[in-house]
Amino acid sequence: MKSFLSSVFVGLSATALLTFSPFTKAQWYESTGHALVQNGDMSAAKSAAIKDAITQALVFSGARVSSVQTLVDGVLMQDQLKISSHGEIQKIELISENKYDDKFAITLRLDIFAQTEQCPQNSFNKFLAVTQSQLNHREQAKMGQIFDIDKAVSKNIFSALQKSKMSAIPVAYYKNAIKVDKYFTQQHDYSTAQLEEIATRSNAQYVLLSQITNLSTSNKLNSEYAFWQDESYQRSYQIELTLFDGTTYEQLWQNSYQSQAIWPFEKTAIIDVNSDRFWQSPFGQSISEINHSLSYDIQAAMACLPTQGKIMHIENSKIVLNLGKAHGLQKGQLLSIAHHNYLTDAAGNVMPHKVTTLNTIRVEQLYQQTAVAVSIDDKPLPGVQINDVVEIISQDL
Numbered sequence: 001m002k003s004f005l006s007s008v009f010v011g012l013s014a015t016a017l018l019t020f021s022p023f024t025k026a027q028w029y030e031s032t033g034h035a036l037v038q039n040g041d042m043s044a045a046k047s048a049a050i051k052d053a054i055t056q057a058l059v060f061s062g063a064r065v066s067s068v069q070t071l072v073d074g075v076l077m078q079d080q081l082k083i084s085s086h087g088e089i090q091k092i093e094l095i096s097e098n099k100y101d102d103k104f105a106i107t108l109r110l111d112i113f114a115q116t117e118q119c120p121q122n123s124f125n126k127f128l129a130v131t132q133s134q135l136n137h138r139e140q141a142k143m144g145q146i147f148d149i150d151k152a153v154s155k156n157i158f159s160a161l162q163k164s165k166m167s168a169i170p171v172a173y174y175k176n177a178i179k180v181d182k183y184f185t186q187q188h189d190y191s192t193a194q195l196e197e198i199a200t201r202s203n204a205q206y207v208l209l210s211q212i213t214n215l216s217t218s219n220k221l222n223s224e225y226a227f228w229q230d231e232s233y234q235r236s237y238q239i240e241l242t243l244f245d246g247t248t249y250e251q252l253w254q255n256s257y258q259s260q261a262i263w264p265f266e267k268t269a270i271i272d273v274n275s276d277r278f279w280q281s282p283f284g285q286s287i288s289e290i291n292h293s294l295s296y297d298i299q300a301a302m303a304c305l306p307t308q309g310k311i312m313h314i315e316n317s318k319i320v321l322n323l324g325k326a327h328g329l330q331k332g333q334l335l336s337i338a339h340h341n342y343l344t345d346a347a348g349n350v351m352p353h354k355v356t357t358l359n360t361i362r363v364e365q366l367y368q369q370t371a372v373a374v375s376i377d378d379k380p381l382p383g384v385q386i387n388d389v390v391e392i393i394s395q396d397l
Contacts, residue, residue: 030095031057032107036282036289037099038261045104046097053108054092055296060166061112102282124307124328124392125169128298129204129246130158132174133212133239134181140215143233143263144271150177150212152273153239156288157210160295168302169326171202180209183242184254192249199246203322203369205308206252207244208298213256214238217263235263235283241294243301247308247340247389248354253301257294261286308391311337314384317374319361321390324369329392333363335373337381338389359384360393 033053037045095107135141135150154174161170178198182190198207218234238258244251262282265271271278278284307327313320323329337359359381365372373390375381 027061027112029057029061029110029112030107031060031110032105034103034105034289034292036261036285037102037104038282038286042099042104046106049097049104049106050108052293053106054110056164057108057110057112102285123167125167125326126206126302126305126307127202127204127327128161128168128170128206128208128243128302129173129198129202130154130161130170130208131180131198131210132177133157133210134177134179135212135215136181137213137215140217143217143235143267144265144269146215146271146273146278149215149273151175152278153212153287153291154210156279157208157291157295160288160291161298164295164299166299166303168206168299170208171204173198173202173204178209180211183209183244183251184211184240195244195246195249205246206302206305207246208241209244210239210241212237212239214258233263233267234260236260237283237287237290239290241298243298245305247310252305253298255294255297257290259286259290306391308389311384311386311388311390312370314386317378317381318364319373319381319384321363321371321373322369323390324367324371326368329363329366329371331363331366333371334376334393335361335363335390336393337361337384338391339383340387340389354389357383361390 031053033049033051033056035045035048035052091111093109095109097104097106099105131154133150133154135147138147141147141149151174155172158170158172158174161168178194195207199205214236216236218236236258237260238256240256241254242251243253264281264283279288307323309321309323309327311319312322321335323335336356338354338356340354360376361373361381362376363371363373
């Protein structure tokens with residue numbers, strides 16, 4: 001067991017196991033990691049499967065995957081996994097390892113001793129609008145005629161986020177194409193009106209944008225003389241993603257992912273990107289693996305972000321919010337109110353600015369996506385208006 005765990009091994013059905021004493025914060029988690037076996041490299045697949053399982057367990061327990069940290073007992077060495085955790089892994093046990101088709105799966109049990117510092121926001125849900133990815137070089141989609149891959153990939157990202165079942169709840173907003181390349185430049189020369197429209201139409205507090213930057217293919221892998229072999233090519237895949245606050249329009253996170261995998265289809269074949277034939281191919285599976293990884297990166301990036309919404313309607317002393325049961329609110333929940341504004345620096349750059357007021361409101365009526373709140377002790381709320389920002393400030397009901 002120790003020799004196995006000393007080697008580097010990754011996905012999680014994130015189920016908390018066993019009981020834990022009220023006198024300790026330690027808790028067992030069981031996670032199953034999956035990885036694609038590429039070019040017969042079982043060692044790399046095992047490494048990826050272990051990292052996946054550990055990452056998911058840490059994120060599920062409240063950890064944030066962000067900076068390099070060496071884990072105990074030499075399970076992972078140096079740069080093998082990026083982790084900044086509010087907890088420590090006390091013990092890792094191997095439950096099972098299996099190879100099926102061209103995938104490798106490892107199930108681990110991890111004893112995670114959580115420290116007292118946690119993100120209170122992690123207990124509330126944040127809704128995330130998943131938009132349609134932009135295909136930057138459409139000519140690269142010619143092989144296979146996979147011009148709808150932008151929609152298919154976005155749908156797959158949405159599904160991966162759904163399966164992760166953490167505090168970031170995806171909202172499908174990928175049916176219509178949007179132009180996103182300006183969001184990925186250093187100048188960020190984009191219209192905040194588009195972000196506001198997406199957030200408003202989807203009733204999401206955060207917006208995820210992406211662009212597919214590479215679908216190029218290499219030369220044919222098999223020999224021209226081996227005419228009995230099926231054609232196969234090496235095909236690249238690269239995607240960039242960025243996360244924005246739908247209220248303040250700030251960029252909160254950005255990352256890129258890339259892979260290469262075999263494109264096993266004939267050069268003239270037309271491939272349906274929504275079919276099992278595509279997604280079960282080595283190329284389709286490599287995209288799924290990336291989406292699986294990025295879904296947990298996004299969940300980790302959003303774990304400590306606030307659950308915030310807007311005032312939709314004001315009538316007498318009652319305020320209607322676009323937050324509700326689905327976001328984790330309960331009757332009696334306290335929220336603060338802030339005015340949304342902009343500041344302009346000396347260079348003329350416009351920056352979002354939020355001014356928190358002294359007003360505090362309490363949830364009185366609760367619905368799935370909305371709530372009705374009133375001021376504390378029925379005090380007046382001077383200056384409060386529609387579209388002001390509300391943010392959860394307390395878990396003490």
